[in-house]
Amino acid sequence: xxxxxxxxxxxxxxxxxxxxxxxxxxxxxxxxxxxxxxxxxxxxxxxxxxxxxxxxxxxxxxxxxxxxxxxxxxxxxxxxxxxxxxxxxxxxxxxxxxxxxxxxxxxxxxxxxxxxxxxxxxxxxxxxxxxxxxxxxxxxxxxxxxxxxxxxxxxxxxxxxxxxxxxxxxxxxxxxxxxxxxxxxxxxxxxxxxxxxxxxxxxxxxxxxxxxxxxxxxxxxxxxxxxxxxxxxxxxxxxxxxxxxxxxxxxxxxxxxxxxxxxxxxxxxxxxxxxxxxxxxxxxxxxxxxxxxxxxxxxxxxxxxxxxxxxxxxxxxxxxxxxxxxxxxxxxxxxxxxxxxx
Amino acid sequence: xxxxxxxxxxxxxxxxxxxxxxxxxxxxxxxxxxxxxxxxxxxxxxxxxxxxxxxxxxxxxxxxxxxxxxxxxxxxxxxxxxxxxxxxxxxxxxxxxxxxxxxxxxxxxxxxxxxxxxxxxxxxxxxxxxxxxxxxxxxxxxxxxxxxxxxxxxxxxxxxxxxxxxxxxxxxxxxxxxxxxxxxxxxxxxxxxxxxxxxxxxxxxxxxxxxxxxxxxxxxxxxxxxxxxxxxxxxxxxxxxxxxxxxxxxxxxxxxxxxxxxxxxxxxxxxxxxxxxxxxxxxxx
Numbered sequence: 108x109x110x111x112x113x114x115x116x117x118x119x120x121x122x123x124x125x126x127x128x129x130x131x132x133x134x135x136x137x138x139x140x141x142x143x144x145x146x147x148x149x150x151x152x153x154x155x156x157x158x159x160x161x162x163x164x165x166x167x168x169x170x171x172x173x174x175x176x177x178x179x180x181x182x183x184x185x186x187x188x189x190x191x192x193x194x195x196x197x198x199x200x201x202x203x204x205x206x207x208x209x210x211x212x213x214x215x216x217x218x219x220x221x222x223x224x225x226x227x228x229x230x231x232x233x234x235x236x237x238x239x240x241x242x243x244x245x246x247x248x249x250x251x252x253x254x255x256x257x258x259x260x261x262x263x264x265x266x267x268x269x270x271x272x273x274x275x276x277x278x279x280x281x282x283x284x285x286x287x288x289x290x291x292x293x294x295x296x297x298x299x300x301x302x303x304x305x306x307x308x309x310x311x312x313x314x315x316x317x318x319x320x321x322x323x324x325x326x327x328x329x330x331x332x333x334x335x336x337x338x339x340x341x342x343x344x345x346x347x348x349x350x351x352x353x354x355x356x357x358x359x360x361x362x363x364x365x366x367x368x369x370x371x372x373x374x375x376x377x378x379x380x381x382x383x384x385x386x387x388x389x390x391x392x393x394x395x396x397x398x399x400x401x402x403x404x405x406x407x408x409x410x411x412x413x414x415x416x417x418x419x420x421x422x423x424x425x426x427x428x429x430x431x432x433x434x435x436x437x438x439x440x441x442x443x444x445x446x447x448x449x
Numbered sequence: 450x451x452x453x454x455x456x457x458x459x460x461x462x463x464x465x466x467x468x469x470x471x472x473x474x475x476x477x478x479x480x481x482x483x484x485x486x487x488x489x490x491x492x493x494x495x496x497x498x499x500x501x502x503x504x505x506x507x508x509x510x511x512x513x514x515x516x517x518x519x520x521x522x523x524x525x526x527x528x529x530x531x532x533x534x535x536x537x538x539x540x541x542x543x544x545x546x547x548x549x550x551x552x553x554x555x556x557x558x559x560x561x562x563x564x565x566x567x568x569x570x571x572x573x574x575x576x577x578x579x580x581x582x583x584x585x586x587x588x589x590x591x592x593x594x595x596x597x598x599x600x601x602x603x604x605x606x607x608x609x610x611x612x613x614x615x616x617x618x619x620x621x622x623x624x625x626x627x628x629x630x631x632x633x634x635x636x637x638x639x640x641x642x643x644x645x646x647x648x649x650x651x652x653x654x655x656x657x658x659x660x661x662x663x664x665x666x667x668x669x670x671x672x673x674x675x676x677x678x679x680x681x682x683x684x685x686x687x688x689x690x691x692x693x694x695x696x697x698x699x700x701x702x703x704x705x706x707x708x709x710x711x712x713x714x715x716x717x718x719x720x721x722x723x724x725x726x727x728x729x730x731x732x733x734x
Binding site: 122156159160161162163181184185187189191193195196197198199200204208209211212213214240256 | 473
């Protein structure tokens with residue numbers, strides 16, 4: 108017995124000739140957010156379908172909230188909420204009717220379901236559209252309603268399959284806000300996504316899946332560190348010819364120096380603590396540092412390093428975190444992001 | 450924002466959501482039935498099957514064929530045809546069950562139901578009950594239209610109601626056959642073709658529209674053993690309306706009430722478990 112709320116152990120699943128999962132394992136402790144990251148067809152949805160009792164694996168074990176998914180699927184269904192990739196809503200019912208139906212079918216009393224539906228419709232800013240037929244909802248509204256449906260019974264474990272795929276940036280941001288509000292409320296959440304920034308922004312831990320296999324597993328920060336594409340750039344107050352000699356052994360590689368001798372750059376393996384060490388070394392060598400910048404590798408760099416391919420359809424893969432040495436220390440995970448053209 | 454979607458308190462986790470009791474199942478069925486009734490009310494095509502079509506058929510048959518078809522043994526064509534029209538309309542309206550279920554399976558909503566801690570057969574039972582209720586509406590429309598164009602019955606109220614009940618029971622059992630078709634259809638469109646390929650011939654190759662006496666021998670044999678004929682003859686008998694089939698020696702025509710009940714029970718006993726099995730197979734991956 109482990110304390111994990113979500114556990115997948117060696118899941119294998121084939122659909123005909125297609126092997127969707129080839130032995131996938133991961134777990135999420137209570138109250139954490141696990142991001143399942145991978146391109147289309149990687150096997151993310153299949154893993155979610157198995158964990159939410161919709162599909163049976165050919166091999167492997169799965170437990171949700173400590174309950175064996177294969178042995179006791181009905182008990183698992185009482186612990187989970189799920190929002191599928193294609194919002195599974197009834198287009199001919201109104202938003203309110205959809206939520207009430209889900210509540211009633213989950214065993215809530217009609218009055219209880221009505222009150223909870225009203226609460227969630229308000230929360231998801233759907234109150235104005237509550238009594239309109241869902242067929243006329245926008246993609247973002249459908250997604251929010253589907254999320255609301257998955258939260259109706261306040262399940263302790265939530266599965267969100269690509270909650271923002273196909274949404275415009277504004278709707279995406281609103282879905283993020285809702286998910287952020289969930290985090291910290293004690294819910295254990297599994298989120299699949301094709302978007303690196305999404306996994307980065309929401310997940311405590313990321314499992315990268317490709318071709319039905321886990322190819323990497325770690326915190327967003329750990330994954331970024333695995334990439335060798337970090338870059339450090341130092342700007343000096345005055346040109347210092349010996350600066351290159353000071354830096355070179357520390358970064359273990361070639362150092363490029365700008366024509367005016369003020370800016371020195373180097374590719375590095377990993378970033379943490381490096382900025383502080385460089386500033387200290389240059390200070391000891393009697394040089395004044397105006398600015399030091401460590402560009403963190405983006406998750407797309409990580410994915411590229413792991414699979415040899417960029418995330419398909421990801422336009423935001425090269426976002427980078429900027430680190431500036433100085434008071435406050437290197438805030439490696441600062442939300443300060445900038446777009447760098449790859 | 451956070452408190453409203455906070456985790457369910459531990460003590461309520463089990464007690465609030467215990468399922469499995471009969472009451473809980475019944476509530477699931479009621480919810481699903483209500484949902485399907487909302488659907489029918491929002492799908493003009495489905496609703497027209499049980500409202501406009503019966504009016505149209507009643508008026509068309511009575512005024513177009515009324516004078517042209519002699520009833521063996523005498524009687525008015527209007528009195529003869531009403532039970533047939535009821536059987537025809539209710540038989541063909543079961544197509545809605547096939548289309549409705551095929552649509553649910555096609556549109557992913559079934560996945561939502563499957564992750565809920567509900568009694569899964571409620572999906573099928575709720576569908577069949579919603580279709581039974583619309584069949585009742587259809588029967589009412591047929592009766593009112595019939596009365597408006599001159600249909601009369603000298604039978605007592607229990608007998609009249611018995612006639613309607615027999616036809617409705619048959620329609621209910623047939624809706625489970627339609628459910629099997631819907632569960633095996635790739636799309637709602639292919640489920641709809643079931644109506645034209647199976648239900649219309651079933652309804653027409655019977656004594657519902659015309660007396661079978663004028664049919665070629667082999668076709669008459671088929672018609673006399675067609676469950677729709679038994680159901681129609683039973684309603685005619687119970688309503689004291691002209692029932693030319695009474696002079697036909699085939700067992701179902703001599704005992705139409707027993708025959709129609711037997712058909713309905715047999716069809717239901719075969720189709721309902723089969724539909725559950727198809728449903729489980731279709732929703733297993």
